[in-house]
Amino acid sequence: MSAAIRIQQVSKRFGSTQALDRVDLEVQQGEFFGLLGPNGAGKTTLISALAGLVRADSGSLTVMGHDVQGDYRAARRHLGVVPQELVFDPFFTVRESLKIQSGYFGISDNDSWIDEILENLGLASKANANMRMLSGGMKRRVLVAQALVHRPPVIVLDEPTAGVDVELRQTLWAFIRRLNEAGHTIVLTTHYLEEAENLCTRIAMLKAGRVVALDTTANLLRRFSVHALRLRTGGALPAELARDGAESGGWWSFPFDGFDQVETLLARIRAAGCRIDDLEIGKPDLEEVFVRVMQGPPQGQAN
Amino acid sequence: MRHSGFSTLLYKEVLRFWKVASQTVAAPVLTALLYLLIFSHVLEGHVKVHGVAYTAFLIPGLVMMSVLQNAFANSSSSLIQSKVTGNIVFVLLPPISYLEFFLAYVLASVVRGVVVGTGVLLATFWFAPLTFAEPWWILVFALMGGAILGSLGVIAGIWADKFDQLAAFQNFLIMPLTFLSGVFYSINSLPPFWQQVSHWNPVFYMIDGFRHGFFGVSDASPWLSLAVVGACLALLTVFTLNLLKRGYKLRA
Ligand SMILES: Nc1ncnc2c1ncn2[C@@H]1O[C@H](COP(=O)(O)OP(=O)(O)OP(=O)(O)O)[C@@H](O)[C@H]1O
Ligand SMILES: [Mg+2]
Numbered sequence: 001m002s003a004a005i006r007i008q009q010v011s012k013r014f015g016s017t018q019a020l021d022r023v024d025l026e027v028q029q030g031e032f033f034g035l036l037g038p039n040g041a042g043k044t045t046l047i048s049a050l051a052g053l054v055r056a057d058s059g060s061l062t063v064m065g066h067d068v069q070g071d072y073r074a075a076r077r078h079l080g081v082v083p084q085e086l087v088f089d090p091f092f093t094v095r096e097s098l099k100i101q102s103g104y105f106g107i108s109d110n111d112s113w114i115d116e117i118l119e120n121l122g123l124a125s126k127a128n129a130n131m132r133m134l135s136g137g138m139k140r141r142v143l144v145a146q147a148l149v150h151r152p153p154v155i156v157l158d159e160p161t162a163g164v165d166v167e168l169r170q171t172l173w174a175f176i177r178r179l180n181e182a183g184h185t186i187v188l189t190t191h192y193l194e195e196a197e198n199l200c201t202r203i204a205m206l207k208a209g210r211v212v213a214l215d216t217t218a219n220l221l222r223r224f225s226v227h228a229l230r231l232r233t234g235g236a237l238p239a240e241l242a243r244d245g246a247e248s249g250g251w252w253s254f255p256f257d258g259f260d261q262v263e264t265l266l267a268r269i270r271a272a273g274c275r276i277d278d279l280e281i282g283k284p285d286l287e288e289v290f291v292r293v294m295q296g297p298p299q300g301q302a303n
Numbered sequence: 304m305r306h307s308g309f310s311t312l313l314y315k316e317v318l319r320f321w322k323v324a325s326q327t328v329a330a331p332v333l334t335a336l337l338y339l340l341i342f343s344h345v346l347e348g349h350v351k352v353h354g355v356a357y358t359a360f361l362i363p364g365l366v367m368m369s370v371l372q373n374a375f376a377n378s379s380s381s382l383i384q385s386k387v388t389g390n391i392v393f394v395l396l397p398p399i400s401y402l403e404f405f406l407a408y409v410l411a412s413v414v415r416g417v418v419v420g421t422g423v424l425l426a427t428f429w430f431a432p433l434t435f436a437e438p439w440w441i442l443v444f445a446l447m448g449g450a451i452l453g454s455l456g457v458i459a460g461i462w463a464d465k466f467d468q469l470a471a472f473q474n475f476l477i478m479p480l481t482f483l484s485g486v487f488y489s490i491n492s493l494p495p496f497w498q499q500v501s502h503w504n505p506v507f508y509m510i511d512g513f514r515h516g517f518f519g520v521s522d523a524s525p526w527l528s529l530a531v532v533g534a535c536l537a538l539l540t541v542f543t544l545n546l547l548k549r550g551y552k553l554r555a
Contacts, residue, residue, distance in 0.1 A: 014555070053395055054555045073398035081396055087389035091319050103311025104397035146393065 002065030004029045004154045004185035005050065010059030012045055012209075019045040020056070021209040027187060027202075029064075029153070032180050034200030034217070035189045038294060041206040043189045044084050047158050051081045063154055077105060080152035082144050084159045084189075088131040094118070094142055095127045098149055105150035117145045120175045122168070137164050144172065148179075155179065156187045161195065173199060197221075197286040205293050213293045217286070224289035226255040228282040229262055234275040241272055253282065309403035312394065316411030320377055327415065331373055332422040335365045339427050342487060352489040353520045359431035360514075362424070363441075364486035367513040369423045370445050371506065374416035374452040375459070375477050378408045382460025383469050386552075395554065401547035405457065405540075412453025413446060420445060433517060440516030440525050447532050448509035452477070454539040461552050480506045490522055505535045 005027040012020040019042045027033045035043050048054035050061050052068050052075070060067060066074035089097060095114065102110040118124045121141045126134060131142065144160060157176070161169050177199070180186050190196055196203060196217075203220055205213040213220060230253045237245075237252065245254040254265055262281070269276065320327040343358040352360040385391035394404070435441065455477070463469040484506035490498050501507050502523075512528030515521035521528070547553070 048555075051396055052554060053392065055550060073400075076396060076398040079396075081392075083389075083392050085389050087392060089385075089390045089393065090388070091322055100311055100315050101393060101397070103314070104308040104394065104399060106306050106308055106398070108306065150397075 001029060003027060004031065004064060005187065006062045008060050010049060010056045010061060012049060012054060012056050018209050023211055025204055025211060027185060029185050030183055031185055031202055032200050033187045034196040034203040035187060035206065036193070036196060036203060036290060037206035042209040043206055044158055047081060047156050050156065051079060052076060077150060078153050080147035080150065080155045082147045082157040082160050086136060086139055086143065088139050088142065090132045093128050093130050094123060097131060097142060098145055101146045102149040107150055110149060113151065114149065117148050121145055122171050137168050140164055141168060154185045158189050159191065161190060161192060193286040193290055205290065207294055220289050221284040221286065224292045226257065226284055229254045229256060229265055230280050230282050231276055232278040234277055237274060238272045241268060307403060308397050308399040309407055312399060312403065312407035313410055316381060316407055317414050319381060320415050328419055328422055331369050331419050332426050335369050335423040336426050338365055339430060343430065353518060355518055356431055359433055361487065362427045362431060362433060363514040363517045364510055365427065366420045366423045367445065367448060367510045368481050368486045370416035370420035370449050371452045371481055371509065372477065373419040374412040374449040375456040377412040377415040378453045378456030379460040379469055381408070382457065383463055383466060391553070401544065405544055405547055408457050409450050409453040412456055413449035416449035416452070417445060435517060436519030437516050440512055443529065444509055444513035444516065444532065447536050448513065451532070451536050451539055454543050457543050458546065461546060480504055484510050485522065486510055505531055508532050
């Protein structure tokens with residue numbers, strides 16, 4: 001079985017900007033994959049190279065085993081891309097846009113699938129509205145719909161939830177999850193790290209065009225983030241305790257691996273005679289992983 | 304069932320101008336009609352060309368000028384709009400080859416040119432006795448001329464990053480070439496120097512050959528015109544296809 005996406009040693013330079021620097025990445029069929037990184041990291045450039053919108057200077061990219069240059073027809077038929085920019089054709093209605101997009105992929109009898117997409121994205125009532133008349137969030141939905149008209153096995157969404165309300169986020173992810181369960185490979189970029197943490201089973205982090213972390217979400221959380229007991233105390237902590245924690249904004253944070261350590265910690269604090277004003281348990285989260293990975297020196301390909 | 308994306312792209316490009324036909328078809332027909340009214344009023348009775356009354360002589364020129372200008376306008380404005388708004392990605396993401404891309408945009412331009420040209424003809428032919436001496440030339444030059452300007456429109460639409468760059472292309476290249484091509488006069492009435500200059504303008508051959516189809520007489524032989532126009536079309540096709548193949552400005 002060929003990989004859904006295989007990216008090998010791909011580099012791309014725009015003038016003096018090295019947008020992609022020898023990127024290696026493989027996404028297996030059926031995965032829900034997250035591509036994360038700060039603004040300008042190269043996420044969109046990588047997606048564009050995959051979609052044939054940008055030509056890589058070197059390296060090779062395949063979609064379901066089809067080279068995006070040499071075998072571009074097959075590669076593009078297998079790929080659906082939701083672009084980051086909110087673009088639309090003001091000449092057409094929603095349904096016309098979707099029918100035309102189907103036609104570009106050589107599909108003419110697509111009405112039942114179009115209806116299904118419209119229904120699933122909450123667009124059914126807007127089917128005959130002109131694109132110009134839609135709100136930003138509605139246009140975003142159409143953009144997602146357009147990427148799906150040809151039932152691509154690999155779906156790439158470039159920040160699909162930017163500027164989108166809670167309701168659409170939930171509808172959208174529910175639909176995308178169903179597609180994933182039905183066997184579609186999903187690749188997602190987002191700046192909402194909670195979203196990525198909940199959805200993606202594996203994550204790559206990009207920084208200045210390089211892959212600086214690549215692992216399952218669970219492993220990343222384990223490696224870079226921990227549980228922590230966070231508390232505010234009346235009065236200063238003794239040095240012996242402060243050594244084990246870190247203070248910021250009046251909150252002390254004590255990392256721990258197992259919950260039995262919480263008891264010991266609390267006992268030590270009580271023994272030191274400190275009063276606890278506020279207390280919570282911080283779970284490992286992707287945001288912390290992200291911050292740590294981005295602060296750290298580039299470590300090349302993690303594996 | 305799968306077919307090629309070409310037919311849909313062609314359909315979409317035709318639909319695009321047809322949906323706003325008042326701007327893309329009716330307006331240019333009206334413009335041509337105004338030219339006819341003004342020029343024929345001023346010059347009818349003063350000028351006879353190839354033994355043809357001036358108004359009759361002018362009509363095919365206006366028709367062909369409309370074909371050419373609208374063919375150019377169609378592909379160039381469609382592409383620049385798609386680029387500026389970003390919706391060009393909808394055409395770049397599907398499995399459409401650069402050859403299909405080229406053919407769709409050029410053919411849609413020809414359709415627009417022919418539709419407007421027909422409109423101008425219908426609006427003007429009853430102003431003067433018009434003959435259709437050798438109709439095949441009419442068709443051949445309309446189609447080839449439309450394709451040439453459609454192709455130029457593709458080049459301009461891809462090259463221009465902004466609307467004013469496209470306007471410059473139009474004002475400094477397309478307009479002079481079409482106006483200085485014998486639409487309003489026979490180049491035989493020009494001083495020798497300007498006659499020579501006109502012979503270097505390919506649009507002159509398009510209009511001259513086109514007019515030959517109506518009257519059976521022209522400044523140049525229609526076969527010479529066919530050769531020049533055919534060579535231009537071949538050259539532009541190769542040039543444009545090469546741009547598209549390289550992904551110039553479309554696929555960075
Ligand atoms: N067409 C282009 N011409 C010049 N530079 C470009 C072009 N496209 C991207 N870049 C540059 O390449 C780098 C990577 O950009 P890219 O859009 O891939 O980042 P990104 O990770 O998608 O960022 P964001 O999260 O903001 O969307 C940036 O420095 C950007 O300025
Ligand atoms: Mg981006």
